[in-house]
Each structure stands twice: as C-alpha cells, then as structure tokens.
Amino acid sequence: MSNETTTDAGNDYRDTLFLPKTDFPMRGGLPKAEPKWIERWDEMRLYDRMREDAKARGAKPFILHDGPPYANGPIHLGTAMNKILKDLVVRGHQMLGYDASYIPGWDCHGLPIEWKVEEEFRAKGRGKDDVPGDEFRAACREYAAKWIEVQKQGFRRCGVEGDWDNPYLTMNFDSEAATVREFLSVAMSGRLVRGSKPIMWSPVERTALAEAEVEYHDRKVPVIWVKFPVKDVNFDLPDGMPSLDVDNDPEALRMLVDTEHVYDALMDASVLIWTTTPWTIPANQAVSFNPGITYGLYVVKDVMSEEELGFTPFAKPGDKFVIADALASNVFEAAKVSDFARLADIDPSTIASLSHPLNELSDFYKHDIPMLAGDHVTDDAGTGFVHTAPAHGEDDFLVWIANGYKASDIRDIVNQDGVYEHDELPEPLKGLDIIRTSGKKRGEQGKANPEVMRLLTEAGNLLSRGVTMIRDAHSWRSKAPVIRRATPQWFIAMDQAGSDGTAPLRDLALKALEDTAFVPPQLRNRITSMVADRPDWLISRQRNWGVPITLLVSPDGEPHTVALPADKANEVNTRILDAIAAEGVEAWFSADAATFLDGIEDPAGWEKVNDVLDVWFDSGTTHAFTLRDRGIIDEQTGQADVYLEGSDQHRGWFQSSLLENCATRGMAPYKTVVTHGFIVDADGKKMSKSLGNTVEPQQVADQFGIEILRLWTASSDFTEDLRISDDILKTNAESYRRLRNTLRYLLGALEGYSESEAVTREEMPGLEKWVLHRLAESDALVRKSYATFDYKRIMSAMLNFCGVDLSAIYFDIRKDSLYCDAPTDVRRRATRTVMSLVLERLLTWLAPIMPFTTEEAFLMSHFADRADSVHLLTFPETSASWLDAELASRWEKIFKVRRVVTGALEIERREKRIGASLEAAPEVYIEDAGLIAAFEGESAADLFITSGATLIHGTGPADAYRLEDTTGVSVVPVKASGIKCARSWKYFDPATADPAYPDITPRDAAAVKAIRSAA
Structure with a gap:
C-alpha cells in the first residue's frame, strides 16, 4: 500500500504487498477495438458455436422472429436501436440457458425500393412506363441486394450476433414461392374477395396504398x-x-x-x-x-x-x-x-x-x-x-x-x-x-x-x-x-367465414390477441381496437416490384381458386409454385394464363392478374419461410416466442403477421409482442435533419464506441420514446467507465487466482456471506429481468451493485485484507473466492449488454479456459443457500452505523484534521443495543477503515456528528494513537510490535514472515 520503499528501520515491504495487477486497460478504446472482436467472432463461427453448444446441452429453443427492415439506404439510429434491443433479447435468453437463435431478414419488395429505382431511371431520362417490367424488376433486385450488404455491415458493427450468412430475404425465389403458397392458401379458404371499394390511392406512385x-x-x-x-x-x-x-x-x-x-x-x-x-x-x-x-x-x-x-x-x-x-x-x-x-x-x-x-x-x-x-x-x-x-x-x-x-x-x-x-x-x-x-x-x-x-x-x-x-x-x-378512389381490388374479408366453416378472420384474430402476451401490457388494447375496427384487408397493388397475385380469372370473372374444382385448382397452384420456386416472380410475369392452365382447363377467355401483393402481406408471411420451412418451429402449431418492433407496427407488421397466420392456421404467429417507442432528442422532439438534432449510429461508434449505444439502449425505458443527445451519451459513457473499472479491479485483485484457493461459505467471514446474499438477490433479479425484457432494471441494479455494494463497501473494506493479509489467510482467501464469484456473474450478466468489454475481460480472466468466448457460457447457477435475510438485516444495521462514521470522517478530511480514515479511531455512540450487537464477531475498525474504533452504548455528546436520517447514532472522530504501520498504514501501539519488524503491526509482521518463508 505504501509508496515508500525503505522505512527508518531499514525494511522494504514492497515485495510483500498484493496490489491489483492486470493487463486489462483502464480505457476500452472501443471505436478501434470493437471491429476486431467482430472479426474474431466471425472467424471462430461464434453464432454456429452457440447453436452447437446449446443443442449439446439439450437447451429449449427460444425464437425471436426478426421484423424485416426495408433494404433501401444505410441504417439509422432507429434501426440500430431496434436491432440492439433484439440482440439483448436473444443474448439474454441464450445466457438464461435457451437455444436462442436469430435469423435476420430484409423486406425487399414494395414501394420504398420501387420508388428509389424509379428515381434512378428518371435521372437517366427514362420514365417508369419506358422501362420494360423485367428490366425494372431486375434493377429493383439489384438495388435491394446492394443495400442489404450495407445494412448488414451496419448491424454487425452494432455487435448484433445472428445467422448473417443465411438471412431471409423476401426476394429469394424460395421466399417468393412461400409467399405465393400462403396467398393461395388464403384464396382456397374462401376468404378472398374482389370488390370496387374506394381505397387510398397515390396518383404519384399510381398504386393503391394500405x-x-x-x-x-x-x-x-x-x-x-x-x-x-x-x-x-x-x-x-x-x-x-x-x-x-x-x-x-x-x-x-x-x-x-x-x-x-x-x-x-x-x-x-x-x-x-x-x-x-x-x-x-x-x-x-x-x-x-x-x-x-x-x-x-x-x-x-x-x-x-x-x-x-x-x-x-x-x-x-x-x-x-x-x-x-x-x-x-x-x-x-x-x-x-x-x-x-x-x-x-x-x-x-x-x-x-x-x-x-x-x-x-x-x-x-x-x-x-x-x-x-x-x-x-x-x-x-x-x-x-x-x-x-x-x-x-x-x-x-x-x-x-x-x-x-x-x-x-x-x-x-x-x-x-x-x-x-x-x-x-x-x-x-x-x-x-x-x-x-x-x-x-x-x-x-x-x-x-x-x-x-x-x-x-x-x-x-x-x-x-x-x-x-x-x-x-x-x-x-x-x-x-x-x-x-374506387378501383377493382382484391381483399381478404374480415367478416366472412372460411369455406370450411372456420370463424371469420376478425374473430380468429381477436381471439389470438387474447392469448398473446404484450410488453407493455396496455398495448394489447391498441392493436385489439385496430383489428376490431379495420375494414377488409386490401392486398392488391398496382406495381412492378413485388410478389404477384397469382390468380387466373375465368371468363365469368371468378378466380381459379373458386371457378375450378378443388383438385384442378390445386394442380394449377402446384404449377405456379414450382415455376416461382425455380425462377422467382418473373416466372409469373413472363407467362400467360395458358402456361398454368393447359391440360387442366381450356385457357380461352381466362386472364392473368398482374397486380402484386401488398408488401405487408409479404412481410406477414416471413414466419412461413424463415421459421416453418427451415424447421425451426412446427409448421402448423409453432409460434415464435417474441415479435419485437416499434409502436407503428401495431398497424403494420404485428397486424399483417397476425391476420395472415390466422387466415392460414387460425392462430397468432407469436406468443409475445414487445413494443418499443421512437427516438427523440433531449427535449422530446422528433429527430429531423432540418432541426440538426439527429444522431447517427456510426457517429456514436466513432466517438464513443457502439458499446455506449448498447448501454443507452439497455438503460432506457424502451416502452416509451427514448431520448438521446451528446450529454445523454456522455452519461452512459460514465456508466460504462464505472462498470469497466469494476471488472478491471476484479481482474487485478484475482491475479494468479485458482480454484484451489477457494473457501466454502461456512468458512467465510460475515461480510463475504453478505456479498453472496447480494449475489443471490441480484441473480434472481437479472434472470427475471432478462426473461421479461426489463433491461433498464438490470442496468440500474448493476450500476448500484458495482458502485455501492462493491466499490463503496466491499472493495473499500477488503482492500486491506487483499493487499496485506498472508496468501493463506482465510479472510484473504474468502475475499478472493467471493471476488471470483462476483466476476463470474458480472461477466455473464453484462455480456448481452456489453458483449465486447465482457469478452475482453473474460479472455483475461482465470475463467478463460472454460470456453473460447464468454458468449458460449450461460448464467452460472447461484445457490439458494446464499440468500440469508437475517444476515442481510444484520449487515444493514452495520452499514447504517458505518454511514454516520463515514460522514464524520469526511468532515475531518475536508477540514484537514486527518489525511486518511486510518488516522482516526472514532468513538461511536449507539443508543440501540441491537445495533451494537450486530457488530459481534466483527472488527468495527476494519469495517470503518480506521485504525481503531470504540462502540459505546449511549447518547453521544451534543457536539458529536449525526445524520438526520439515522437517529440514535453519533460519532466523535478521535485521532488514532501510536505509530503508522509502514506496510498497511494503520496506526498501532509500538509496544505490541514484533521485535524483528518494529515498524509494522503484528498482523503485517506475521504476513511478511509467511510470505518470505514461502519464497
């Protein structure tokens, strides 16, 4: 502890102190370090390894189905936050012991992409009508593919782990065929109707809009x-x-x-x-x-x-x-x-x-x-x-x-x-x-x-x-x-029973919503009212880039799914599906009605529908080709565990997925719907480039590191609108610093630690048992919070645990034992045992939120031989026996007294009457005998970090120090007597010193002897 190398007695104790030692740097250097960790995870096939390990331990699957962003333009803060939040869900459940897979996806059809491609053609002097349909669709496919790669790199930079090599794309041929299969299933169910109702029409885009x-x-x-x-x-x-x-x-x-x-x-x-x-x-x-x-x-x-x-x-x-x-x-x-x-x-x-x-x-x-x-x-x-x-x-x-x-x-x-x-x-x-x-x-x-x-x-x-x-x-x-504008359009009827006698779609959807969990729960009412009041689902669009409405209309104006007997209609459907699976949507657009009818029905007078499906129908079917066709969930009865998107998706993807799956399978595609708010600035204003209040994810990554954005995401109440600004990010950077320093201190304190050093709980002093109690409490909170998507509660608990329970109390009290006790001393061994247990849990508890920092710390820890990555671990089991309410109550009494002592000594330091708390030996007056009894078996001086302490039953003098919120405790800050120990800096009576080491306390002398004899 001392910077002095030689004392007046000629003794140098520097080599006998156990100061924290670690190569884990104080600063994370996140902007440069994070990409290297991503490269490492890709090289080691981390996602595949997580799946293999989970299956090897027989883990229960947990599925978050990704709502697909549009493949048009770079990611922004909203999409970055959305993906980070999903990553917290997936990583958190993986750590809980599930096999939590995650397949990212993209929505590739529809107006956003078509509009951008139109602009590109217009810039070349070609209007939409001047471009052949197949050329236009090829350009759309190319445009989407370009931005998928850009967005993929952006999401990877956010630390989001998933099956990036095998994402789902709605424009893949098998995806397009699956979407058509789902549509034809609806058509065969009798829920499809054609009508000339007035719908919202965009003259600019020349299409119907939902x-x-x-x-x-x-x-x-x-x-x-x-x-x-x-x-x-x-x-x-x-x-x-x-x-x-x-x-x-x-x-x-x-x-x-x-x-x-x-x-x-x-x-x-x-x-x-x-x-x-x-x-x-x-x-x-x-x-x-x-x-x-x-x-x-x-x-x-x-x-x-x-x-x-x-x-x-x-x-x-x-x-x-x-x-x-x-x-x-x-x-x-x-x-x-x-x-x-x-x-x-x-x-x-x-x-x-x-x-x-x-x-x-x-x-x-x-x-x-x-x-x-x-x-x-x-x-x-x-x-x-x-x-x-x-x-x-x-x-x-x-x-x-x-x-x-x-x-x-x-x-x-x-x-x-x-x-x-x-x-x-x-x-x-x-x-x-x-x-x-x-x-x-x-x-x-x-x-x-x-x-x-x-x-x-x-x-x-x-x-x-x-x-x-x-x-x-x-x-x-x-x-x-x-x-x-009233135009002939195709609708999925909300109030028409299925041809097999199943209930109307509205009834099925409302019943499914009753069986679905919502986070936050009040949003069940929002989507329920929308479904209850919505008109028939308009699914046709007059566009080029999309999955076609694969219907052949008879001379009498009926779709083939109605006009033909079921066996013939299914033959036609099979031809359609085979063609699209082989060649994509172009197989439909380039063919005529005879292609699909010859040999089944006389094609004379039949017409092929060339409208495309509402893009929300596309995204509403993603569960079919992403989860069902890949065998991740059961084809008929399976449901994703979670759908998570912004609140706008109650009228969008949440609802289209619900209606599509209810129409085809009679149930919701999800068990739980989690909804987040939108990002606003510090004043609650919507972000806008014109206002100059936008924040880009790459900007955060370059300035702070993406880990800070992840901390911000986890620390915010995502069920409301999330506020962000430079000052808010700096606050999260400070929180990161505190958490990183906690990990760094633990790594340094545990240098050279091995399991052979560990002691049992029964051998531990009371303070260590209290830390175990807090670990057990925290473990229950962390597990429940990850299971219920309450990341703000986790962050609040971790910052309090690290900042108060550990840094302000445990580390502060036990640094003397850690630095100065002999290696074989039970108290020091208990300290390191507890620190090892704390580090093990912090690394895993924080891994979903801080994947880069916890990986770095894990690989520098004595746990590194357990796995190639912290992300291949699960939360360690925490014994229920560690919970001890009676012990916790006792320590709460001790800390109540300690707060008064600490306050009194702080004034003494401020007034420069003492330099450090070890220069004091306070007299502590306690009116409640129960508080005094709480100290039985404990060294009050060690707990107060003083060289001595006297607990006195009674009321202290009038000028004693008191705290308003702690009655019955007062402190007289007496200075310590004796000489200052050259090793631990405690003051002691020189008459008690070991003659061989007259300048250090007997405890320090015994430790030095043990250390030097062992050497």
Missing part, C-alpha cells in the same frame, strides 16, 4: 359550399293551392309555416353541402343526411354589401336553403348573409331527388341525385348534409351500398394518374389532374379543384368558398397527398 403506408400531415385546402337544387319531393301540392310570392307577400311567408305549403318553397330551394375536395363534385351521385339531426328551410333576407366586402356575395335575397339548424348561422356567416329567416321544419326524407350542381354543363349530369340516410353525417361542421361520391369516400361507399345501390353503379371518372378520364365527361373537365404528380411542384394541387369551382360559379351553384387546414393522408414514400 393504411400502414400513409402518414398524416396538415395541409391547406379549398373549402366550398355548394347548392344542390331540389328536383322533386315526396308529397304533392294540394289541389287549388295558389303559388305563393314569399318575397313580397308577408301573409304568404306566414302561410309557409304550414307543412302543406312547404312544397312550393322546397321546389325553389337547394340543399347545401360543404366539402374540402371540390374535385369530387363531378363524381357526386347522392347527398346524405342524418335522420337524428333537425333541419330547417331558410330564406336569405339580406346580404353584406359589395362596399363592405370588396366583392359581391354569391348569395341573393330570396335564396332558399335546407340546412341543419345547428349550422345555419355558420353557413350564412360564411356566405356573407347579413339577415335570414327560418321558414319551416324540413324532413330530408321528403326530398325525393336533387339536381347535380353541374347538370346544365353536360348530359352526363342530368341524372337524379338521391337523398340517402346515414349515421356518418353530423352537425358539428359543414351544413348537416354530406355530398356523396361513392367512388371517393369510404363512408360514401358504405351509405351507397346500405341504401340498396350496387358497386357496379359507381361512376369511375378518375384514372390511375389522378386525372379525370371518362368518355362522357364534359370537355372542360377532361384531363384535369387532382394533384401534380411530377416536377418541382409534385404533390401540390392540380387543375381539378380550381376548374370545378369555376364551373360551379358559372352554373350559379357555388354559395361560398374559402381555405381551411385539414389533416389528411399522404404517401409515406412520396410525401404527396393521396386520394380515395
């Missing part, structure tokens, strides 16, 4: 109030009733209050609608109302003057409108009407039909506009009536069908580019675009809205116009607004 492919943003839109003139009513004017001049005859106005006189007024009135999508007016086929709303007939008496407004209002005195009473004032305010009167109650069901507001423009609009009752109509905004274009709104479609109309009656006037296209459309509307689909103004309003408003104005049926802000759906990829 809810999971859109995001919502605020945008300014025009808002218009439009007149639909009443054309006919459901009651007749009584015979002999004269026409009424309500504008000039007050008595006539009074008479209109009577229901029998409403006829004349209604035939001169208009029903008002309000919309933020003027472009849908040309597609209008009805107006909806709610029978539960009260409506009135209103007349305009006066309007604001042109001088007041700077323009002339469209409304005129004498105009009559039917409006919801709750909204009349708002409507007239918007229309600049200064005075109006309510003429009568109106039941909208008495209005038989309306005229289209563009009926004078073209014969195309001469048809009657019916009034439809619908619960979706409200009186909290607008007019109380909803303009209904069943081709462009889900509610519109539903109310249309509910009132007895057919989907085939829906007018389709908007093509795939979001442009008006119909032979009978009036010329002013033909070719108008709804949004701009190219150029710098892509996504902005096209020509349709302004032209429709101009035509309505000319027709005299625009009452008012304005601008408002709405929150509307945008394509996740192009960021452009999407429209609702």
